[in-house]
Amino acid sequence: MGALLSHEKAARTMGGRMDRLVIRGAAVLDGTGTPAVRGDVLVDDGRIEALLPPGAPVAAARVVDAGGLVVAPGFIDIHTHSDVSVLLDGRAQSKVHQGVTTEVVGNCGFSAFPLVSRHLGDHVELLAGIGDDPVSPDWRDFAGYAAALEGGGTAVNVAALVGHGQLRIAANGMDARLPPQRLAAMCALLSEQLEQGAFGLSTGLTYVPSRYADTAELTALCRMLARHDRLYATHARGSSVDAIDEAGRLGRDTGARIQFSHLAINEPDRWGRAGELLTVIDRHRDDGVDLAADVYPYDASASALTQYLPAWVHEGGVDAMRTRLADPSVLRRAEAELAAGWGDGGRIPWFWDRVILARTDGVLDAPEGATVLRAAEAAGVSEARYVLELCRAGGNRVQVVLFYRTEDDMREFLRHPQTLVGSDGSALPYEQDGRRPHPRAFGAHARVLGRYVRELGDLELATAIHSMTSAVADRLRITDRGVLRPGLAADAVVFDPATIADRATYLDPGRPPIGVTHVLVNGRLVIDDGAQTAERPGRVLRARR
Structure with missing residues (x-):
């Protein structure tokens, strides 16, 4: 029939x-x-009960007719x-x-924990850099954040990393200098979050305050x-x-497993040299370092626009930046x-016509969807002055999209056996009220399967699925999902390989993309014949000790 039987019909027909x-x-x-x-997948009580030959008799079960379709583990967005x-x-x-x-979640040094009351304003301002509406956290650690998520209900599972930016603020505020006793406090606080079930730590070494971390600080944290x-x-x-090399040395010196986030080349004078970076990854792996990378297909x-300011401009956080820029000479x-x-x-030259204002929240009446070039011309100021005024007024809330990469480089990264697929995007509603977040949030995984598997042949379908599922689970040490195997959690996706595509x-x-017909999370249908249900079966996953 090509569609899932309704609850009522299934119950009437099969009891x-x-x-x-x-x-x-x-x-x-x-x-x-x-x-x-070719086969059947039997799901019961949130788990995969069995993988069966096609048409094997099954008593008392609802049926998804997936003839001509593919079923795979649910994708894990790393x-x-x-x-x-x-x-x-x-x-x-x-x-x-x-x-x-x-x-x-918790990537690039951003996470929703740990938080301390005395620095709550800085914590919330850092979170604004992700690009969402503001929240008022009533939790302080991973356990509290997990309780808030589970209390609200989600359609997806969540696995969390500790963001170095929040960790550093909690232990040291926004100061660039980190005394030894504060580093010790950071390590102890990191250990607490890991004991509570966080899967690791992320840094955002181009963002304040994560960018202040030196080798000694990163080494101590990686040893933990x-x-x-x-x-x-x-x-x-x-x-x-x-x-x-910095990432590889940390792995060599500490024994930590290293994930190089969103591998890309943003410098125009280095476009076309993806192979050089992949050679470095291979060299560190040959030396025994557990180093891998992830890439998104755009x-x-x-x-956040503030990331691109000179480091000294926003040293100490947004409030310090605003005070600093109020001085005309500065x-x-x-x-x-x-x-x-x-x-x-x-060292990277500005091409202002390649910088798009994605979210401004009306700051300075900046038009979302316009280039900085056009917006600055309309305001009658230089592009650099316009950016500074936007950052001074809007802080980390102002978001931009930069066209500073090539598809050829991205494709070479994607084909490498040690890269995984990630989106670098958020789980968002489709109604964006005129905002223009990066399409990676809406199409990254479908785009890999449609464009880079089916259309361009860069990856075999089974290889691409592996890089989105069990390879990610292995990387994070998630042991109960990522593979269709009896006894594991029933996270699964049914799709048409001939039509799946991002839009x-x-x-x-x-x-929304096309070609995805059914999605199960912990055995419950969150997508039923292409439409979203009211189910919220997602869980907060916790690393095993």
Whole structure:
């Protein structure tokens, strides 16, 4: 029939239990990278009960007719920023419609914990850099954050990393200097979060205050991670050989497992040199370092606009930046330095027509969807001055999309056996009220399967599924999902490999993909025949001690 029988019809026809379900006649890709096998998947009480030959008799179960379709483990998005968005809207629309069933949050040094009361304003301001509406946290640690998520209900599972930015604020405020006793406090606080079930630590080494971390600080934290066998995910200081070497040395010196986040080349003079970075990763792996990377399938990035300011401009946080830029002479100096470029020492030239205002919340009446070039011209000021004024008025809330990458580089990264698929996006509602978040939030996984598997042939289907499922579970040490195997959690996606595709664009991002018919999270249907249900079966996952 090609559609799931309704609850009522299934119950009338079979007298079946509502939590028992069989997916019939699909090509089963179990997530391990092995070729598909035609068969049935039996789900009961939130778990995979059995993998069966096609048409095997099953008593008292609802039926999904998946003939001509593929069933795979639910996708685990290794790099997301859904920390706040799943609290604000538990539907997680932009992700479940792609088949994503688990969001790994807490990346790039941003997380919703740990928080301390004396620095709560700085914590909340840092969270604004993710790009969501503000929240008023009533929790302080991972356990409290998990309770808030579970209390609200989500359609997806959540696995959390500790954000280094929040960890550093909790222990040291926004000061750049870190006394030894504060570093010891950071390590103790990190250990507490790991004991509570966080899967690791992330850094955002281009963001304040994470960017203040030196080698000694990162080494101490990575040693704590190695002690707990947890992951270190780094948004590095750049996309150069030196940045990967810094990550590799940390792995070598501490024994920590290293994940290089959203591998990309943002410098125009280095476009086309993806192979150089991959060679460095291979070299560190050959030396015994557990180093891998993730990539999202787009040629543009997105972030808070404040990230691109000279480091000294926002030292000490947003309030300090506003005070600093109120001085006309300081503002002129900042304008001159910013105009010269961004990135490592300002070496990357600005192409203002490649910078799109994605979210402004009406700050300075800045038009969402416009380029900085056009917006600054309309305001009658230089582009650098316009950016500084936006950051002074809007802080970390102002978000931009930068077209500073090439698809060829991204494709080479995607094909490498040590890269995993992540979105770098949040679980968002489709209605965006005129905002233009990066389409990666709405289409990354579907885009890999549609464009880079089916259309361009960069990856075999089984390989792509592996990089979204069991390979991610293995990387994080998630032991109960990521593979279609009896006894594991029943997170699964049913899709049509001939039609699956993303439809989100930069100007119209809030568009669902096509080709995904059913999605199960912990055995409950969150997508039923292409439509989202009211189910909120997601759980907060916890690392095993």
